[in-house]
Ligand SMILES: Nc1ncnc2c1ncn2[C@@H]1O[C@H](COP(=O)(O)OP(=O)(O)O)[C@@H](O)[C@H]1O
């Protein structure tokens with residue numbers, strides 16, 4: 219949470235105006251993907267919301283993903299589980315076209331990401347990151363309302379949505395005027411989730427969203443996430459390196475190692491598997507397993 223927060227604050231306080239403008243531009247164009255007004259038209263012949271077809275992604279010299287194939291159905295929460303550097307964030311970036319595959323294709327709602335208008339695609343996808351990525355000089359309400367305002371919603375619609383979102387993610391209304399540094403880590407993360415949900419995207423990408431929180435706050439927010447998911451039925455790809463979190467939050471688990479998919483399991487299959495690779499993961503986290 220602190221690294222990006224402080225680097226942005228530094229940019230401001232030290233007068234790096236140009237850097238800050240660059241950052242803001244980047245956030246407008248890339249980092250905060252969200253929503254267009256209508257729900258996505260379903261074009262997928264297979265009914266899958268997201269499909270990776272034999273995707274290889276090379277960055278620099280490195281094959282960061284290798285012949286990666288996986289599909290995510292509507293309403294499902296797919297967990298990408300793997301150690302640091304296994305290619306999880308890269309997979310998310312391929313979904314909202316922050317990256318394009320070197321080989322293979324990624325389809326969102328039956329259309330290749332290449333064929334999507336970048337902005338329309340990103341606005342139809344909510345993005346929640348570990349360090350919340352809030353604008354430090356924007357209040358809670360301004361952070362949450364970024365996309366509705368970019369989309370030029372009328373003021374009263376923004377107001378109604380703000381009230382609704384704060385309630386959905388469990389933020390008391392009196393926090394509306396606060397700034398990110400006046401919030402706890404858990405509250406900041408809730409603001410991050412509210413911001414991603416603001417324009418009601420069908421897809422949510424969550425990159426280690428609860429990783430920076432202390433254990434108790436994390437357990438709380440995970441429970442609420444489950445409740446939220448059963449009400450909202452979003453299609454979610456959630457990245458984690460924690461087996462416990464994968465088993466708690468995922469419908470299915472995709473295990474990644476050095477850019478390759480080792481397998482895809484339901485959480486029950488995963489928890490009871492005798493596959494030595496999986497046992498290794500389970501044993502490393504055994505004390506805390508939820509099932
Ligand atoms: N822009 C980049 N250029 C070169 N290598 C990269 C780039 N981004 C990520 N990588 C490398 O790709 C690998 C996977 O990265 P990433 O997808 O961020 O992994 P994870 O999210 O699982 O930790 C890492 O070895 C990382 O160093």
Ligand SMILES: [Mg+2]
Nearest residue numbers: 306307308425
């Ligand atoms: Mg990552």
